[in-house]
Amino acid sequence: MIGSSSIAVAALLALSPLAQAQAPTNQFPQTPLADKRYDSPAALPYKVDSDTGLLRGSQAGFNICNSTTENQSSLCQTSYFNSVEDFCIWGPIEKDSTVADTEGEMVAWCSKPGHGTRLIPQGALTGIQWIKTPDYVQAVGFLDQSQINIKAGDWGGEMDPHGADLRGNPMGGVIFSTAFGGSAKQVIEWHNFVGGNKFCFKACDPAGPNAAHFCEHIYDRIGCDYNIPNAAQDKVFESCLGDNQDYPGVYTSNGQVMTYTQPAESLGAISTMPYTPKVPASSSCSTFESAKVYTGLPTAAATTTSGGAAATGSVSGSGSATSKAGTAVGAKATGTAAGNGAGSVGVGLVSVMGVVGAVVFLS
Template sequence: MLALIVALVLSTRIKAQTYTATYLPSNAPDHTQQGQYGTNECGSVSSQTSLCQNAYINSVDDFCLFAPPYSGPNATIGDTERVEVSWCLRDGYGTRLIPDGSITGAHFLQTPDYVQVTGVGDLTRLNIPAGDQGGELDPHGADGNGNPIGGLVFSNAFGQLQQLHEWTNYMSDTQFCFRACKPGPSATSFCQHIYDVMGCLWNMPGNYDAGVFERCSGDDGEPMGVYGTSTWKQNQPTTPSAHPAPSSSLCTTYSSIGNGLLVRSVSNATNATTTPTMTSATHSTMISATPGPTFGDSGITASNTATSSTLSGSRKVNSGTHTNFITGWQISLSASAILLGLALCF
């Protein structure tokens, strides 16, 4: 019986083992996950029709947010979490640009273990419907492929540009918060992703004031959900108060943030968007895109022409990302242990 228990433990441990591929924007493939709507091979030309799913969080005037690729009543964060695309303040990442004036307050905090940006604005200009209370995005999702599927996050805040594997981004029509954790033993604690209904103020207490743009250094504070030696779970009956915001210092204030290149970058672009429709396919997940509502903005001309395309989740998929793997000796060891356990039982 003991051998059977050992075999079951080994089998469970094998299933839990994962590895994660690491990329830079320069070597990221077209798709990093099966079933991905957009791309990670983004180039450097910004476009308001870009399907780039690479986000950057470097400073108060150099960060991105994940938001819907199309507008309309079916473009809530809950409806589009699997297909969000990257909207950035800086030109040159191959993403969409956050329209100037959309962000009315932003506060960047760098701690020893993570970078974080919190703020407010008119995020309906990023296709989020008015009145949408929003939701949470992270690299895991229900199936391990992430929300959005294939979304990658990069930062140069800790030195050289690198991929930050653990991150969490809450978006609504008026408020945002985005935290990405430095690789290390504390990354999963400070970038926890299980409190999806608790929102920004509970998960990332900090400054959300409008009319202020600042970059600060700060302490880590307490991991979300951890209170002393106890960890609160979202389905428990009593909800604890949010942790106090971590202390900050060495703040630099900016008069405004923006790209100033929005009109020039997209003046000749066709402002078409696509609404993804899931269809079944053999051995791979296919996403066929059908025309969705177009959107307009100052300096951008909305088009009545929508681009239709088909994106195959099996094209250029890198199986090394969030993929379970089992080596031959582990299979043999588990099989032997199970047979030994059965022999002892009978």
């Protein structure tokens, strides 16, 4: 199995000389997404990903979001991760999409109105465990993924602010949080896995010295169980305090601290792992009823294909909500290539969103 960057290069070589001259040849942005800093949501440009002529095309949505952009067709790519009551996850623009095909174009779907985004429909969330630790906040949830436009049966993948081409997945996607005190702060390091009717999302304290380690993005093929070890349960809604986890990929065996190396996808599916992740201790848990917390949400919507108006009064952030920015290097759900230039793989069945059957996990 080969990575999509190789596929993109091969596709360019197959073009006629005239087509090669007109085709995008640069993969990397002038400034990586993870290096872009904004003091507040008010400081955001219309599009965070402003580079042009790159292999994956243009940013699909926009970042200036307010009441004029809040609807079930919004293309807002500014997300929030504040509390068990108020958080967002990434989901596709169009119904029945696979994560592998649309990870670069995901938009924000939020649990509470007020952010200028799409809203997670009533009843889609069936269980949530929110945990705040000394270095990060995380949510692990169960949901009907078809209600946020992910195709039923799709085992999904990973979104993070890096990606093989450094433009992030989604491209231009930024996150803010009030969970670390004071006003909303930009979260620099985060990762979000979604698929198999489950999601997990971790946002690391931007002031923390180990944010890049706790929110590691290189273990895209081993899912929630290994990147965000948890004891979340479907039908249970709770908010807790917790201890820090071990860094993803780091474990202790016979008293020795070890670091797992994710194998090359050319070696085939990951069917076994050398360790079982340790679930950190949690405390001070409060349970609640979802109906009392997730208010103001719409019922499941019809097909969503267009963007909401931007704060400037223009309509769609990309000019075409239905086009796929990553078509030249996009992946299929079979795992032949990843839309961000990273490889993908189907792995053997062990546990939901851990090492999972027919899962495509993308960095």
